[in-house]
Amino acid sequence: MKIAIFPGDGIGPEVIAEAKRVLEALSLPQLSLFEGDVGGIAYRRHGMPLPQETLEMARAADAALFGAVGDPACDELPREHRPEQAILSLRSELGLFANLRPAAGYPGLEDMSSLKPEVARGIDLLVVRELNGDVYFGEKGERAGEGGREGWDAMSYNETEVRRIAHIGFQAAQKRRKRLTSVDKANVLETSRIWRETVIEVAREYPDVQLDHMYVDNAAMQMVRSPGQFDVILTGNLFGDILSDQASACVGSIGLLASASLGERRTEFGTFGLYEPIHGSAPDIAGEGKANPVAAILSLAMLLRHSLGRESDAGRIERAVAQVVASDVRGADLGGTASTGEIGDAVLGALAAVS
Numbered sequence: 001m002k003i004a005i006f007p008g009d010g011i012g013p014e015v016i017a018e019a020k021r022v023l024e025a026l027s028l029p030q031l032s033l034f035e036g037d038v039g040g041i042a043y044r045r046h047g048m049p050l051p052q053e054t055l056e057m058a059r060a061a062d063a064a065l066f067g068a069v070g071d072p073a074c075d076e077l078p079r080e081h082r083p084e085q086a087i088l089s090l091r092s093e094l095g096l097f098a099n100l101r102p103a104a105g106y107p108g109l110e111d112m113s114s115l116k117p118e119v120a121r122g123i124d125l126l127v128v129r130e131l132n133g134d135v136y137f138g139e140k141g142e143r144a145g146e147g148g149r150e151g152w153d154a155m156s157y158n159e160t161e162v163r164r165i166a167h168i169g170f171q172a173a174q175k176r177r178k179r180l181t182s183v184d185k186a187n188v189l190e191t192s193r194i195w196r197e198t199v200i201e202v203a204r205e206y207p208d209v210q211l212d213h214m215y216v217d218n219a220a221m222q223m224v225r226s227p228g229q230f231d232v233i234l235t236g237n238l239f240g241d242i243l244s245d246q247a248s249a250c251v252g253s254i255g256l257l258a259s260a261s262l263g264e265r266r267t268e269f270g271t272f273g274l275y276e277p278i279h280g281s282a283p284d285i286a287g288e289g290k291a292n293p294v295a296a297i298l299s300l301a302m303l304l305r306h307s308l309g310r311e312s313d314a315g316r317i318e319r320a321v322a323q324v325v326a327s328d329v330r331g332a333d334l335g336g337t338a339s340t341g342e343i344g345d346a347v348l349g350a351l352a353a354v355s
């Protein structure tokens with residue numbers, strides 16, 4: 001089993017160090033770890049945010065674990081040299097079209113949510129966001145218009161793109177509570193009409209999953225009104241970008257949420273994927289030992305589940321994390337004083353005790 005590790009910038013290396021300790025504690029057989037540079041650190045060492053060597057390392061691995069990129073010292077660089085380009089290029093070069101972002105409330109943490117505790121308690125959802133298409137990848141440009149300079153971005157989805165992400169969504173729902181909400185704007189957008197018709201067609205292959213459709217504006221409202229109604233939310237790149245950030249805010253802290261980006265490449269043990277906390281490099285707290293490593297540790301759990309076929313190890317990590325999050329070992333993001341290493345210690349301690 002080969003895992004490529006890309007710690008990146010800011011708090012990336014700090015949180016990845018804790019995830020690595022957890023990985024080592026599992027003592028997996030025949031595990032090889034490779035470490036590569038991405039982001040600002042890669043720019044400084046190699047003159048580019050995603051060196052070819054790093055990309056090749058990801059291609060040769062069964063899974064990749066990513067910290068975060070973003071370095072204020074690089075803010076003035078042209079777009080192609082900025083650290084954030086590394087993650088965008090990795091996703092497109094590796095064909096990672098499915099972004100999975102689970103968001104679940106933790107008992108004892110409701111007070112940290114921006115929602116009322118009784119509303120926050122019910123959150124247990126998974127956003128399945130398409131990552132390689134939509135308005136982000138359509139033609140775009142600037143033209144002179146009657147109202148002055150005019151920017152335009154083309155939004156499109158074809159049936160093939162919708163079908164492959166829909167299958168991921170339905171299969172995820174089958175493993176959860178068997179409910180899928182497809183989010184679109186089919187009352188106005190042609191893209192969404194094709195999206196909805198294709199999702200309905202794919203749904204025939206999953207008769208055990210209950211499908212419903214929601215317009216994105218209503219979905220945004222429902223997410224803060226009663227998030228407990230959602231199981232799997234299947235949506236496109238743009239709507240998914242917005243709704244997944246919104247879902248994470250409902251839980252409590254950005255330091256708790258993990259993500260997986262999957263493509264079509266199969267490995268010996270599962271599907272190749274890139275796993276990362278949803279947070280960025282947090283330059284405001286970098287180097288201070290204040291970062292919560294839970295999101296990185298949960299990203300490792302997703303890696304074990306989806307790319308290495310090690311469901312039982314993934315479950316153990318998640319149970320250990322849940323214990324720690326419910327305990328009084330809390331980082332600054334959750335109103336506590338525990339350091340990155342102390343939270344890591346607590347997870348390791350809990351891991352030894354859970355089966």
Ligand code: NAI
Pocket residue numbers: 011015067068069070071072084087254255256276278279280281282283284285290291292293295331332333
């Ligand atoms: P951010 O997620 O880095 O930080 C937002 C706020 O949350 C900050 O106050 C930070 O201290 C806090 N925070 C984030 N992660 C935390 C953790 N694990 N524990 C405790 N507190 C945590 O987002 P921001 O500030 O918008 O961006 C900072 C840099 O990161 C930028 O350069 C941005 O482009 C980059 N970025 C990179 C991402 C990636 O690598 N995938 C994703 C988002 C942003």
Ligand code: MG
Pocket residue numbers: 241242245
């Ligand atoms: Mg976003």
